[in-house]
Amino acid sequence: MNKIQILVVEDDAPIRNLITTTLKINEYQSITAMNGAEALMEITSHNPDIVLLDLGLPDMDGIEIIKKIRAWSNLPIIVISARSDDRDKVEALDAGADDYLTKPFSVEELLARIRVMQRRIVLMQESTPGNSVFTNGNLRIDYVAGTVYLKDVEVHLTPIEYKILCLLAQNIGKVLTHTFIMQNVWGAAWENDVASLRVFMATLRKKIENSQNGVQYIQTHVGIGYRMLKIEG
Numbered sequence: 257m258n259k260i261q262i263l264v265v266e267d268d269a270p271i272r273n274l275i276t277t278t279l280k281i282n283e284y285q286s287i288t289a290m291n292g293a294e295a296l297m298e299i300t301s302h303n304p305d306i307v308l309l310d311l312g313l314p315d316m317d318g319i320e321i322i323k324k325i326r327a328w329s330n331l332p333i334i335v336i337s338a339r340s341d342d343r344d345k346v347e348a349l350d351a352g353a354d355d356y357l358t359k360p361f362s363v364e365e366l367l368a369r370i371r372v373m374q375r376r377i378v379l380m381q382e383s384t385p386g387n388s389v390f391t392n393g394n395l396r397i398d399y400v401a402g403t404v405y406l407k408d409v410e411v412h413l414t415p416i417e418y419k420i421l422c423l424l425a426q427n428i429g430k431v432l433t434h435t436f437i438m439q440n441v442w443g444a445a446w447e448n449d450v451a452s453l454r455v456f457m458a459t460l461r462k463k464i465e466n467s468q469n470g471v472q473y474i475q476t477h478v479g480i481g482y483r484m485l486k487i488e489g
C-alpha cells in the first residue's frame with residue numbers, strides 16, 4: 257500500500273467517486289470532504305500528504321481554502337477546476353496552489369499530476385535550507401558561487417536568467433505564475449511585463465535545454481506561467 261494519503265475535496269459525488277476509485281486502484285489512500293469546512297477539519301485531524309481541491313464548493317470559495325491552508329502549511333494542493341478561465345487558475349496558484357487540473361480530465365492526467373507532487377514532497381524533504389547545491393538531471397546550480405553547470409560545463413547566464421532559474425529550482429514541481437516570477441525576480445521594481453519575461457525565459461531555455469537532446473527542464477503553461485520539472489534518472 258502506498259503511504260501517500262490524499263484528501264479529495266469535491267461536492268460532486270460522481271466525480272468524487274471517480275477520483276477515490278482511481279486512487280484506490282493505484283494504491284493511494286484517500287479521505288474525502290464535501291465542502292470547505294470539512295476539508296479544513298480533515299486537514300487538521302488527518303494531516304494528508306496531498307490535497308485535490310475543487311474550487312466550486314457549496315460553503316466556501318476554493319481560493320479562500322487555499323489561503324487558509326497556506327497560513328500554516330506547505331501541504332501540496334492540486335486545484336481541480338471546472339472554470340476554464342486562466343484568471344481563476346492564476347488566482348489559485350497565486351493564493352498558493354501547486355498545480356491545477358481542468359474538468360473534464362483523464363485519470364491518467366490526474367495520476368501524472370499526483371506523481372509530480374510526490375516528487376515535489378521528496379524534494380522538499382531533501383532540500384534543507386543550508387543546502388548550497390541544487391541538482392536536477394544534468395543541471396547543477398551552485399548557489400554559493402552563483403554558477404550553473406550542465407554536466408560539468410559551466411553555463412553562462414545573465415543575472416536575470418540566473419534569478420529566474422533559481423526561483424524555478426527552489427519551487428521545483430510547482431507552477432509559478434507570471435506575476436509571482438516577475439515580483440520575485442525584479443522585486444520592488446517589478447512591472448507587469450510578460451513579454452519581457454517570455455524573452456528572458458526563451459534565452460534561458462535555449463542555454464539549458466538546447467544542447468540536452470530534448471531534455472525539458474522548464475514547462476510552459478500558456479497564459480499562466482512556468483514550472484521546473486524533475487528529470488528522472
Ligand code: CA
Binds near residue numbers: 267310
Ligand atoms: Ca463543485
